[in-house]
Amino acid sequence: MKIEITEVGPRDGLQSEKVLVPVANKIELIQRAIDAGVKRFEATSFVSPRAIPQLADAEDVMAGVSDAQDVIFQALVPNLRGAERAARTGVHEWVWFLSATQSHSRANSNCSVEDAIARCEPVRDLARAEGKRAVAAIAAAFGCPFEGVTPTAQLLKVAGALVDMGFDEIKLGDTIGTATPSQIRRTVTQLKAAHPDLKLILHLHDTRGMSLANVMTGISVGITRFESSLGGIGGCPFAPGATGNVATEDLVHFLHAENYETGLDFDKLITHGRWLAETLGHPLPARLLSAPPIGATQPLDSAIRAVG
Incomplete structure (x- = not known):
């Protein structure tokens, strides 16, 4: 089975970095991921530069990767102004995002969930007029930092409103x-039952070390697309305690060990992950940047011998 991975490091990964990352390094991050076989990116966001200064250079990043072949670039488009900016670039898919809970919606978008849904209509309409594909993403789909566990019924309500607006692909953001695996199974099963033609993508964070268990559960209920970030960088500035995405290196290592195909070159991912750690100037949480892959061996002569 082929599992498709969207690399979100250039957007979700870098948005929480406290030191501004130069445009040239963002472009190189994308180019290195392409070298490792990545075909789909969440490359940037056309959010207000005041809200997330790290992503103020969206146009410059897209200009720097515009010649990439056979690659799909997504970008977050939070409002009509952002959509108008995106329309002037080479972004292929516009990602409209909203929150599943009222509290996170007010922290993330300064509006209610209902208002966020209403704001989506002009963005959707402009995407259609520009011949761009519109994709929806629901943040806090499983848990909210302010309200706790997100009720499945609430998520179903938000997803249903998006389906009614014509979205046929939704990212579910942890x-x-x-x-937890049981929550992933319950949520995906109910969404598929309610909307059989809806394409679901899992966007998982590894804050509590549950991401790979959730990946396996997602696959068992028919999910074939996941989002991850090189090095495991990332987090949400508007969600206290949120840490990095599941690391692309760790995800690919896990999938290959379980005999799933990804089309990605694991060795190159490791090389580029180490480059990213050096470029950002701090260690990254990806486990496979510090531990050898399964099956790697060490020479016996280098082992410390027991005495006695």
């Missing part, structure tokens, strides 16, 4: 890394 924004604060609280999802």
